[in-house]
Every structure is written in structure tokens, then in C-alpha cells.
Amino acid sequence: MVLLTLMAVVTISIIRVRNLFSVVILSSIYSFLMASVMIVLDAVDVAMTEASVGAGISTVLMLGTLYLTKTTETVPAHSPVLPLFVAIGTGAALVYGTFGLPPFGIGNTPFHTHVSAIYLGSSIPETGIVNVVTSVLASYRGYDTLGETTVIFTAGIGVLLLLKRFSKSTKDK
Amino acid sequence: MKLDVILRVSVKFFLPFMLLFALYVQFHGDFGPGGGFQAGVIAAATIVLYAIIFGLAPTIRLVPPIVVETMIPLGVLIFLGVGFLSFLTGDNYLNYSHLAHDQIHGQELGVLLVELGVLITVSGTMVAIFYALADRGRS
Amino acid sequence: MSTLAELMPLYNYWITIFLMISGLYIVVARGNMVKKLVGLSLFQTSVYLLYLSPGKILGGTPPILAKGFEIYSAPLPHVLILTAIVVGIATLALGLALTVRINEAFGSIEEDELFKPEITHD
Numbered sequence: 001m002v003l004l005t006l007m008a009v010v011t012i013s014i015i016r017v018r019n020l021f022s023v024v025i026l027s028s029i030y031s032f033l034m035a036s037v038m039i040v041l042d043a044v045d046v047a048m049t050e051a052s053v054g055a056g057i058s059t060v061l062m063l064g065t066l067y068l069t070k071t072t073e074t075v076p077a078h079s080p081v082l083p084l085f086v087a088i089g090t091g092a093a094l095v096y097g098t099f100g101l102p103p104f105g106i107g108n109t110p111f112h113t114h115v116s117a118i119y120l121g122s123s124i125p126e127t128g129i130v131n132v133v134t135s136v137l138a139s140y141r142g143y144d145t146l147g148e149t150t151v152i153f154t155a156g157i158g159v160l161l162l163l164k165r166f167s168k169s170t171k172d173k
Numbered sequence: 174m175k176l177d178v179i180l181r182v183s184v185k186f187f188l189p190f191m192l193l194f195a196l197y198v199q200f201h202g203d204f205g206p207g208g209g210f211q212a213g214v215i216a217a218a219t220i221v222l223y224a225i226i227f228g229l230a231p232t233i234r235l236v237p238p239i240v241v242e243t244m245i246p247l248g249v250l251i252f253l254g255v256g257f258l259s260f261l262t263g264d265n266y267l268n269y270s271h272l273a274h275d276q277i278h279g280q281e282l283g284v285l286l287v288e289l290g291v292l293i294t295v296s297g298t299m300v301a302i303f304y305a306l307a308d309r310g311r312s
Numbered sequence: 313m314s315t316l317a318e319l320m321p322l323y324n325y326w327i328t329i330f331l332m333i334s335g336l337y338i339v340v341a342r343g344n345m346v347k348k349l350v351g352l353s354l355f356q357t358s359v360y361l362l363y364l365s366p367g368k369i370l371g372g373t374p375p376i377l378a379k380g381f382e383i384y385s386a387p388l389p390h391v392l393i394l395t396a397i398v399v400g401i402a403t404l405a406l407g408l409a410l411t412v413r414i415n416e417a418f419g420s421i422e423e424d425e426l427f428k429p430e431i432t433h434d
Contacts, residue, residue: 001323004323005327007327008327008330008331011330011331011334011335014338014350014351015334015337020344020346020347023346023347023350027350027353027354030354030357034357034360037361038360038361041364041365041385042367042368042369042372042373042374042375042385043364043367043368043374043385043390043393044206044376045206045207045211045390045394046390046397047206049210049211049214049394049397050357050397052215053210053398054353054357054397054401056215056218057214057217057221057299057401058353060218060221060303061303061306061405061408062346062349062350062404062408064303064306064307064310065306065346065408065411065412067306068306068309068412069346069411069415080337083337083340084337086340087333087334087337088333090332090333090336091330091332091333094329094332095326098322098325098326099322101322101325101366102366104322104324104365104366105370105371106370109366111366111367112386115388116367116386116387119387120375120377120384120387123377126280127280127281127284128277128278128280128281129203129280129281130376130378131202131203131204131205131206131207131375131376131377132375132376132377132384133206133375133376133391133394134203134208134284134288135280135284136387136388136391137208137391137394138208138283138284138287138288139280139283139284141391142267142287143267144391144395145252145287145395146252146253146256147395148395149248149249149252149290149294151398151399151402152294152295152402153245153246153248153249153294153298154402155298155302155402155403155405155406156294156297156298156301156302156405157245158409159301159302159305159405159406159409160301160302160305162305162409162410162412163306163309163413164305164308165308165309204376205376206374206376208394210394210398295398302405305409306408306409
């Protein structure tokens with residue numbers, strides 16, 4: 001698909017570009033393309049979250065960090081041959097693994113017939129909620145959502161501990 | 174400066190619609206795509222846009238940091254509280270079946286409260302992180 | 313587009329693997345910390361694509377139940393990826409905060425300058 005090829009092109013340019021401001025804008029473009037691909041793959045909730053989080057808040061946070069540090073990357077000192085080998089070797093092993101996957105778009109794989117079919121069938125009789133993703137997220141798998149909210153809470157507390165200036169004390173160290 | 178005035182007037186027009194859209198996404202999470210996370214991020218983006226255009230000091234007057242820092246654990250507490258409320262009605266933890274008079278209404282009430290908790294935590298965290306990053310560079 | 317999906321059934325997965333290895337390459341090979349974090353988020357995003365691709369049924373609709381539609385795409389990976397996206401941004405925020413503090417304490421965010429042996433600290 002054309003969108004996926006565009007994403008690959010944007011990724012190559014993220015690797016090559018050295019001005020960090022451009023890298024941040026390119027990663028925001030990448031998030032928007034990813035959200036479009038997710039809509040094509042019928043994942044509308046996920047696309048909305050990826051568009052708002054990846055292209056919105058993530059870009060704002062990275063620009064805030066660039067404001068506090070510098071905006072250009074220096075030329076790397078050692079040669080990239082070994083990381084390139086590692087990356088390509090891992091990629092080759094993964095490509096060998098994809099030959100065992102079921103073909104794209106068929107509906108009778110175990111992926112679709114075990115748990116997902118139960119959730120699709122029993123969402124309206126048991127919870128009355130039409131959006132199956134919300135009912136699974138908040139009712140059937142509520143523990144996971146509780147853990148996720150705790151992770152966000154922990155991240156907020158962590159960033160506040162690291163970055164907040166308290167007016168009484170001077171900057172430590 | 175002329176460009177400043179254009180930005181300020183047009184953004185003042187946008188901001189209530191963005192907040193309204195965040196609330197719309199939150200409450201229509203049952204019927205279409207949406208839910209707590211998306212709504213929290215959109216609400217935080219509204220405050221961030223206000224801070225970018227109008228400056229950090231008016232934003233701190235509008236949404237003081239103590240309010241934002243209280244919102245972060247408040248959402249988690251709401252979520253945990255709904256779970257404990259399920260204990261009081263005799264079910265397992267986070268089983269919303271008996272919160273209202275029949276099972277369907279109980280589930281919908283439980284989901285509503287849980288998504289509200291998620292909205293409060295997510296929007297509070299994003300705004301607090303933005304405040305921390307913006308504040309660090311000022312002194 | 314459906315004939316294209318039938319002609320190259322594994323194209324989705326190969327592009328996903330390409331994105332994954334380029335994210336891995338950025339994390340390993342580049343020394344600037346902000347770029348490493350961008351590479352890490354690139355890696356995570358490609359994994360979302362890997363999870364969502366098997367869930368799609370050609371000719372199905374998004375998993376919102378409505379009259380007149382019979383075939384729905386699988387809702388379970390959507391839920392898992394929703395959690396993963398939010399955890400990803402939490403990790404990114406903490407990484408960026410650490411980068412800011414490292415810059416304030418040591419004066420640079422390049423790995424090569426940080427690991428030089430003549431930097432003395434107490």
C-alpha cells in the first residue's frame with residue numbers, strides 16, 4: 001500500500017537528517033501516516049489515540065526538550081557497520097518468521113475465532129455497549145486499564161520529581 | 174504586532190470548541206471511537222495551545238499547578254474507588270454488575286465512572302509535564 | 313486495493329520489519345539521546361502495526377456493532393495497542409525528562425562526549 005511505502009521513506013529520512021527540529025517534525029508526520037494506516041486496517045479507536053498522542057502531545061514534549069537542550073546532532077564518531085549488521089541480521093530472521101503467518105485478511109484464523117468472537121458476541125447482551133473496544137477495555141479487561149492509568153500516574157510523578165523547581169531550595173548538585 | 178493579534182483572536186475562537194470536542198469524545202466512547210485517553214489528550218492539547226499563544230503566566234492563572242497536580246492521583250483514586258464499590262455490592266473487584274438496578278445499567282455506570290477517572294488522570298499528567306518543561310527553561 | 317493485498321500478502325509485515333530494524337539501528341548506532349528516543353518510539357510504533365495487521369478481515373468493518381454488518385475485525389488487539397500507545401508516551405516523557413537533567417548536569421547529550429574518560433566528577 002502507498003501509505004506504508006511513504007512511512008518507509010519518512011523513516012529513512014529520520015535516520016539521515018541531522019537537524020533535530022526536522023527529526024521531530026518528521027516523526028510527527030510519521031505518526032499521522034501511521035494513524036491513516038490504522039484507519040485502513042479498521043482500527044478506528046487506535047487511530048484516534050495514535051493521532052492525538054503521537055502527533056500531538058509527543059511532538060510538544062520533544063520540542064520542549066529541544067528548547068532546553070541543543071538542536072543539532074553531531075557526526076557519529078565510530079562507523080555504523082556493526083549496528084547495521086545487527087539490524088539487518090535481526091530483520092532477516094524476522095522475515096524468515098513471517099512466512100509462517102496466515103495470509104492477510106482471512107477471517108477463520110485462530111486469531112479471530114477464539115476470544116474475539118466471544119467478545120463480539122457477548123458485548124451487547126452482557127454490557128449493552130455498542131463499541132466493543134470500549135467494553136473490552138473498561139469492563140472485560142478493566143484490570144489492564146487500571147494498570148495503564150497507574151503507569152501514566154507514575155510517569156507524571158516521575159517527570160515532576162525530575163523537572164519541577166521548588167521555590168524554597170536552590171537547584172541541587 | 175499584527176501577526177500576534179491575528180493568532181490570538183483566531184485561537185480564542187477555537188478553544189471552546191476543542192474542549193467541547195474533548196467532552197464529546199469522552200461521552201460518546203460507548204457509541205463510536207473515543208474514550209478516556211483520547212479525550213484526556215485533546216483536553217490537554219487545548220491548555221497547551223492556550224499556553225503557547227498567550228504565554229505561560231496567564232495559563233498558570235487560569236489552571237493553577239496545584240489543581241493540575243491534584244488531578245493526577247484523583248483519577249486513579251476514582252478508578253480504585255469504583256472497584257471497591259463493587260466489593261460493597263457483593264461482587265468481585267471491578268465487577269460492575271450490581272452497581273445499579275439491573276446489569277446493563279450497572280455496567281454502563283461503571284464504564285462511565287472509569288472513563289472519567291482515566292480522563293482526569295491523563296489530562297492532568299500531560300498538562301503537568303508541559304508545565305514542568307516550560308518552567309525549567311525560564312529561570 | 314484488495315487485489316494488491318492478494319498479490320503481496322506479506323507486504324504489510326515486511327514494511328513493519330523494515331520500520332522495526334530502522335528503529336533498532338537508530339537506537340544502537342546514533343549517539344544523540346533525543347534521536348535515540350525518537351528511534352525507540354519508531355520501534356514501538358512498528359510493533360503496533362505488527363499487532364493490528366492480522367486482525368483485519370478484508371470486507372469487514374471496525375468493531376462497532378451496528379445493524380446490517382456481519383463481519384467485524386477483531387477487537388482484542390485494538391485494546392492491547394491502546395494501552396501500549398499510552399505506555400509508550402509515558403516512557404518517552406520520562407526519557408525526555410532524564411535527557412534534560414543529563415544536559416544540565418554534564419553539559420551535553422551526545423553519547424561520545426559523555427563517555428570521554430577525561431570528564432571528572434565527584
